[in-house]
Amino acid sequence: MNIKLTLFFDGIIWIGFFERSDLGNYAVSRVLFHTEPSNQEVLDYILQHYTELNFSSSISNTDGISVQRINPKRLQRLVQKEIKNVGIGTKAQQALKLDQEARKLQRKSLSKLKKDEVAEAKFHLRQKKKKEKQKGH
Numbered sequence: 001m002n003i004k005l006t007l008f009f010d011g012i013i014w015i016g017f018f019e020r021s022d023l024g025n026y027a028v029s030r031v032l033f034h035t036e037p038s039n040q041e042v043l044d045y046i047l048q049h050y051t052e053l054n055f056s057s058s059i060s061n062t063d064g065i066s067v068q069r070i071n072p073k074r075l076q077r078l079v080q081k082e083i084k085n086v087g088i089g090t091k092a093q094q095a096l097k098l099d100q101e102a103r104k105l106q107r108k109s110l111s112k113l114k115k116d117e118v119a120e121a122k123f124h125l126r127q128k129k130k131k132e133k134q135k136g137h
Contacts, residue, residue, distance in 0.1 A: 005042065006082075006092070007033070016042075017092045018053055025058040028095040056099035 001022035008015060014033035019026070031053070037045070070078070 004082075005046075007037070007042070009036070018055070019092055020055060024060055026060070026091060026095060027055040027058045028092040029053040029055045030096065056095045057102060059095055059098060 001020065004019045004021075006017045006019070014036055016031040016033060016037075018029045018031065020028070031045070
């Protein structure tokens with residue numbers, strides 16, 4: 001399992017994106033930091049709150065992450081390249097967007113069901129009143 005944290009400042013608050021990829025699956029979680037966290041604060045947060053992170057639903061990982069050991073110098077270059085890269089990866093944005101769309105569809109379907117139930121209850125109430133009126137009570 002590979003976990004990556006991307007931390008950036010959006011002009012108001014600090015946002016951290018935890019990206020988790022394992023066995024062809026990719027998931028992302030967003031965390032808000034109100035002030036710029038130090039390295040120690042980030043480490044403490046990971047140790048204490050990692051299990052509480054709410055990751056998005058997994059999407060298939062097309063990167064094909066290799067399990068081979070990477071040369072330490074190459075790894076250092078990759079890390080420096082990632083640090084220079086500003087913003088979040090498009091894959092993280094896509095994962096969050098897919099999760100948001102799924103929640104949106106679920107919320108819409110629930111609200112439609114509630115609306116239909118209320119309409120049906122009103123209809124039955126009108127029918128009941130109409131029958132009582134016909135009976136002359």
